Amino acid sequence: MQYYSASELKNQLATIIDVVQREPVIVQKKGRDVAIILSPTEYQDYQRYKKHAFVEFCQNVSEKAIARGLTPEKLAEILAETENDPEIKNQNINHSSHD
Numbered sequence: 001m002q003y004y005s006a007s008e009l010k011n012q013l014a015t016i017i018d019v020v021q022r023e024p025v026i027v028q029k030k031g032r033d034v035a036i037i038l039s040p041t042e043y044q045d046y047q048r049y050k051k052h053a054f055v056e057f058c059q060n061v062s063e064k065a066i067a068r069g070l071t072p073e074k075l076a077e078i079l080a081e082t083e084n085d086p087e088i089k090n091q092n093i094n095h096s097s098h099d
Contacts, residue, residue, distance in 0.1 A: 003028055 002019055006029045009016055019025055020037050027035040038046065065075075 001026055005029070006034065 001024050003026045004012070004016055006027055009027050016025055016037070020039050024039075024042060025037045026033050027037065
């Protein structure tokens with residue numbers, strides 16, 4: 001992985017685009033990492049990895065929930081209860097405003 005300052009990025013964009021085809025580039029501003037530039041292939045690989053990790057996480061949670069006796073009926077009941085819970089609604093509103 002190569003590092004470039006923001007000003008180097010501005011002045012050497014064509015060169016850095018070529019570098020990104022071979023490896024990710026980290027952009028720094030005042031010595032701090034502020035961005036990572038990936039090739040489209042690297043980005044697609046990353047997206048696939050994230051999706052796979054999320055599916056695996058959901059499967060693990062599902063298996064544990066079933067092992068502890070959670071049924072589809074009980075899950076529907078819990079979800080219905082939380083749907084009308086103002087505290088949970090407020091949390092969802094607060095989280096979505098940060099996205």
